[in-house]
Amino acid sequence: MARMTQSEIVNTLADSSGLKKADVKGMFDAIAELAVSEVRKNGEFTLPGFGKLVKAAILRPVQLSRFPPRRPLNFAWARP
Numbered sequence: 001m002a003r004m005t006q007s008e009i010v011n012t013l014a015d016s017s018g019l020k021k022a023d024v025k026g027m028f029d030a031i032a033e034l035a036v037s038e039v040r041k042n043g044e045f046t047l048p049g050f051g052k053l054v055k056a057a058i059l060r061p062v063q064l065s066r067f068p069p070r071r072p073l074n075f076a077w078a079r080p
Contacts, residue, residue: 004012010028014021035053038045045053 006028010021010025013019013028014024017024031047035045035047039053039055043055047053
């Protein structure tokens with residue numbers, strides 16, 4: 001199943017609701033802006049009856065050390 005584009009969603013909603021495409025696009029953009037601002041502020045956005053957007057944690061690799069550990073020094077050669 002192919003994903004719908006934004007224009008396909010707007011066209012479908014305009015046809016089913018009887019509203020102008022410009023009005024539906026304006027509402028679509030307003031909801032998107034609201035979702036982005038709420039996710040940035042609260043970490044999640046819930047649209048009742050539709051779904052929930054949650055800010056994903058960015059997993060970064062662990063930095064072991066800036067300076068790698070050295071092998072133990074062997075001073076046996078310095079003994080007489």
